Amino acid sequence: xxxxxxxxxxxxxxxxxxxxxxxxxxxxxxxxxxxxxxxxxxxxxxxxxxxxxxxxxxxxxxxxxxxxxxxxxxxxxxxxxxxxxxxxxxxxxxxxxxxxxxxxxxxxxxxxxxxxxxxxxxxxxxxxxxxxxxxxxxxxxxxxxxxxxxxxxxxxxxxxxxxxxxxxxxxxxxxxxxxxxxxxxxxxxxxxxxxxxx
Numbered sequence: 001x002x003x004x005x006x007x008x009x010x011x012x013x014x015x016x017x018x019x020x021x022x023x024x025x026x027x028x029x030x031x032x033x034x035x036x037x038x039x040x041x042x043x044x045x046x047x048x049x050x051x052x053x054x055x056x057x058x059x060x061x062x063x064x065x066x067x068x069x070x071x072x073x074x075x076x077x078x079x080x081x082x083x084x085x086x087x088x089x090x091x092x093x094x095x096x097x098x099x100x101x102x103x104x105x106x107x108x109x110x111x112x113x114x115x116x117x118x119x120x121x122x123x124x125x126x127x128x129x130x131x132x133x134x135x136x137x138x139x140x141x142x143x144x145x146x147x148x149x150x151x152x153x154x155x156x157x158x159x160x161x162x163x164x165x166x167x168x169x170x171x172x173x174x175x176x177x178x179x180x181x182x183x184x185x186x187x188x189x190x191x192x193x194x195x196x197x198x
Contacts, residue, residue, distance in 0.1 A: 115151060
């Protein structure tokens with residue numbers, strides 16, 4: 001009986017990631033197709049090609065990216081953000097999510113760096129993400145720290161962590177993408193060798 005339950009849980013663990021990913025993709029595709037149908041059907045009548053929803057969604061996201069890249073869009077975006085940046089509780093949530101998303105946005109490669117943090121005299125090493133290469137622009141007290149970097153230390157199994165300001169010499173670059181480091185930290189680096197190679 002014990003062996004049967006072990007096989008069951010192994011099968012469940014193997015199936016769950018695939019099943020959840022497929023389920024989320026199905027939900028997303030269904031929603032985009034339904035939205036596209038609602039927008040296009042009044043114009044085209046009964047004519048509709050499957051997959052038009054995904055294509056329309058991709059075009060809209062691309063158009064939004066181009067629009068935001070225009071110089072005038074910065075001012076317009078600040079007006080749109082006004083309610084989100086002035087309401088007390090909403091402001092905290094919105095700014096946290098925006099800053100987190102901005103970190104993964106395309107910008108200078110050296111700003112996005114996975115490092116191994118090790119304090120002198122200690123054998124303990126922690127994987128972290130460099131979020132600031134310089135302390136310039138930070139409030140008094142933090143801005144005066146010289147040759148320091150801000151390193152975000154993600155916690156396993158949850159979206160959370162600590163940001164520490166450490167001397168640059170304490171960090172060693174790791175050949176790993178930010179996305180891979182976050183994914184691995186989320187599961188406490190428990191991926192098998194097979195998953196790592198893929």
